[in-house]
Amino acid sequence: MNNEMEMIIFNIINYAGTAKGLAYEALNEAEKGNFDKIPELMKEADQNLLEAHKVQTSIIQAEARGEKPEVSVLFVHAQDQLMTAMESKTLIESLIRMHKKIDGVK
16 A cells, blocks of 8 residues: 555544544533534534545545555545444434433523
């Protein structure tokens, strides 16, 4: 695997991990009743997911052009991190809505 591909993979992992961490931070704020901090945390999580998705899309586009990326365990790990970050964020959004409902916040 070349250095460029490694950097691409590590960017996906970094953005996905940051997004998931921010979403969990937002959930922690919901658990404390600090609902005013949540929108900014979730917006930042979305921005990180968008960046990860852009990087992933560049790999897909390269493959569509006939370039065959090397599929390594690290690449599979990056894809797994992105998918779990996206799913975690979706679930966390639901949990935050439940906390708001329980606390009577609209």
